[in-house]
Amino acid sequence: MPGVTETARADHPTATAATGIADATGTPADPPVAAARTYSPGLEGVIAGESSIAYVDGAAGRLLYRGYPIGELVEHGTYAQVAELLWTGAWPAHAHLPCAHLPSDVAAVLRLIPPSTHPMDALRTGISAWGAGRGMNWPPTLEQARALTAIAPSILAAFARFRQGLEHVEADPQLDLAAGFLYQLRGERPDPAAARALDAYFIVGAEHGFNASTFTALVITSTKSDLTSGVCGAIGALKGPLHGGAPSEVVDQLSQIGTPEHAEAWLRDAVARGERLMGFGHRVYKAYDPRAAALRKVAEGLSGMADWLALAVEVEDVALRVLAELKPDHILKTNVEYYAAAVLQGVGLPPDLFPATFALARHAGWTAHCIEYAATSRLIRPDVIYTGPEERHLPAPAPVARPKARGPKASGAKASGPKAPIAASPRASGARGPKVRRPKAS
Numbered sequence: 001m002p003g004v005t006e007t008a009r010a011d012h013p014t015a016t017a018a019t020g021i022a023d024a025t026g027t028p029a030d031p032p033v034a035a036a037r038t039y040s041p042g043l044e045g046v047i048a049g050e051s052s053i054a055y056v057d058g059a060a061g062r063l064l065y066r067g068y069p070i071g072e073l074v075e076h077g078t079y080a081q082v083a084e085l086l087w088t089g090a091w092p093a094h095a096h097l098p099c100a101h102l103p104s105d106v107a108a109v110l111r112l113i114p115p116s117t118h119p120m121d122a123l124r125t126g127i128s129a130w131g132a133g134r135g136m137n138w139p140p141t142l143e144q145a146r147a148l149t150a151i152a153p154s155i156l157a158a159f160a161r162f163r164q165g166l167e168h169v170e171a172d173p174q175l176d177l178a179a180g181f182l183y184q185l186r187g188e189r190p191d192p193a194a195a196r197a198l199d200a201y202f203i204v205g206a207e208h209g210f211n212a213s214t215f216t217a218l219v220i221t222s223t224k225s226d227l228t229s230g231v232c233g234a235i236g237a238l239k240g241p242l243h244g245g246a247p248s249e250v251v252d253q254l255s256q257i258g259t260p261e262h263a264e265a266w267l268r269d270a271v272a273r274g275e276r277l278m279g280f281g282h283r284v285y286k287a288y289d290p291r292a293a294a295l296r297k298v299a300e301g302l303s304g305m306a307d308w309l310a311l312a313v314e315v316e317d318v319a320l321r322v323l324a325e326l327k328p329d330h331i332l333k334t335n336v337e338y339y340a341a342a343v344l345q346g347v348g349l350p351p352d353l354f355p356a357t358f359a360l361a362r363h364a365g366w367t368a369h370c371i372e373y374a375a376t377s378r379l380i381r382p383d384v385i386y387t388g389p390e391e392r393h394l395p396a397p398a399p400v401a402r403p404k405a406r407g408p409k410a411s412g413a414k415a416s417g418p419k420a421p422i423a424a425s426p427r428a429s430g431a432r433g434p435k436v437r438r439p440k441a442s
Contacts, residue, residue, distance in 0.1 A: 131228025157184035207365030279338030
């Protein structure tokens with residue numbers, strides 16, 4: 001496991017595995033534990049829990065939801081079925097999960113948001129407003145998970161229309177979540193192929209272990225806060241560019257490359273400048289991302305994407321070859337964002353909605369983990385290695401110089417003779433002066 005053991009830190013020898021602090025002499029306050037614990041930046045490689053929801057096999061390039069391979073789920077399932085699988089652990093023969101009606105109070109909040117607001121901020125704000133009056137009490141439940149997952153697309157679609165000066169479209173209970181989201185965005189029933197492609201994207205985006213946003217939701221859940229708070233925190237984590245947002249950058253990257261003939265020169269220059277190639281490399285996967293393979297098949301079935309997809313395929317081949325040559329010490333394979341860009345663009349979503357659409361898909365996984373973790377009733381509270389100064393004390397306060405007492409100055413010219421003695425006041429001499437009546441405060 002990468003990292004530095006606490007007892008072996010030469011730069012801060014007083015940190016120990018027992019307490020991490022020492023007294024002023026440098027002697028540990030408590031004896032160190034027998035086995036030194038390990039610090040791992042970013043918690044990389046740290047086992048932070050147990051889960052039966054998903055298995056991410058980065059070495060072999062496998063992803064299983066409750067034991068089922070992601071490729072089979074995309075090919076034979078729907079997002080509604082996958083969500084129920086993640087929540088309950090059982091594969092349903094049939095499942096229906098439509099978008100929810102947008103309450104008027106939530107719509108009013110969304111209308112107040114400036115049109116320039118980041119869609120992730122709008123989604124987080126809408127979810128928070130929805131949860132504020134819905135009695136989302138502890139512990140998280142299956143019904144709460146379904147409700148949150150169903151309302152999220154209606155919130156995002158309404159904001160997308162409000163910012164264009166359009167009215168929101170009422171959810172169609174006949175349509176499943178992905179199709180219903182496209183319907184509320186455009187006001188017309190989507191093409192079946194586009195709806196199926198987005199549904200497949202929702203499936204591959206539904207769950208991925210203890211990623212940053214899921215772990216954020218678990219930390220919040222561990223405090224016995226409500227499920228809405230956990231999801232809002234997860235959305236905030238997913239907004240960060242190191243976690244979400246790469247599909248839109250893939251679109252920009254391919255637009256800059258332009259043609260297959262320019263691919264190699266552009267990619268080599270980008271690597272030489274130290275830039276990251278979007279859509280390649282993953283913190284976990286050291287093999288081809290199985291989600292990318294599943295989405296590539298979906299993208300190939302989209303009409304109107306032939307030219308863009310042809311460019312993407314050729315650029316991918318060149319990029320993998322260039323990365324293997326220029327970065328031989330790094331295993332950088334195609335990740336899910338690369339072909340997610342093709343699917344999201346193919347169904348007609350604007351690039352600035354890509355990250356928030358990813359959040360819609362991930363609601364099933366976030367809420368499934370929150371429900372699972374709530375059963376442990378264990379607060380997540382890790383330790384930290386203290387690297388600050390040893391125990392010390394505040395400096396003694398500096399003495400305050402008091403001004404010397406001076407007698408009253410005579411007005412006008414100075415007297416040339418000796419100063420007249422100052423009569424002692426009655427109080428100073430011990431004599432009592434006349435009593436002064438003070439008016440009472442009214």
